Amino acid sequence: MAPDDGRNAYQPDGEPERIAASARADTGAIDDLYIVRVRGLVVDFRIGVYAHEQGVTQRVRIDLTVEVARPDGGFQEDHRRVYCYDRLTKGIRKLAGGGHVRLVETLADRVAELALADPRARRAEVTVEKLDIMPDAEGVGVTVSRSRQT
Numbered sequence: 001m002a003p004d005d006g007r008n009a010y011q012p013d014g015e016p017e018r019i020a021a022s023a024r025a026d027t028g029a030i031d032d033l034y035i036v037r038v039r040g041l042v043v044d045f046r047i048g049v050y051a052h053e054q055g056v057t058q059r060v061r062i063d064l065t066v067e068v069a070r071p072d073g074g075f076q077e078d079h080r081r082v083y084c085y086d087r088l089t090k091g092i093r094k095l096a097g098g099g100h101v102r103l104v105e106t107l108a109d110r111v112a113e114l115a116l117a118d119p120r121a122r123r124a125e126v127t128v129e130k131l132d133i134m135p136d137a138e139g140v141g142v143t144v145s146r147s148r149q150t
Helices: 015-024 083-096 106-116
Strands: 035-045 060-071 120-129 140-147
Touching: 035 083, 060 083, 060 106, 083 106, 106 120, 106 140
Parallel strands: none
Antiparallel strands: 035 060, 060 120, 120 140
């Protein structure tokens, strides 16, 4: 192998413009997904199986990752072409007003179903943690993964 004479070194001149132009172009990439994340959403839910959990709310932290199909032709700086995390978080807050949920597993499934309601969503991974259950743990809960059936 010949020694590097510096001619093949990274050259930053013009790089931002080239990257921006290639981002607008069809790259021919094989992977047609992108990831939408919501981290650390804390919502009060009526949740739990024990008597002391009935009729009260508990802080629940929700983290989720949604794999979403990229729009044909790219994003084009158009918010209507992308998966709406705002709609998703509003839907989660609406779930909080929907009555008592016994299991964190059930809640995680419901959030995953909500995430997959958008036909562009392919897979959702949801973590639900009750935050105030154990004094020596930051949170306790579960993670579920759901995929769109094809």
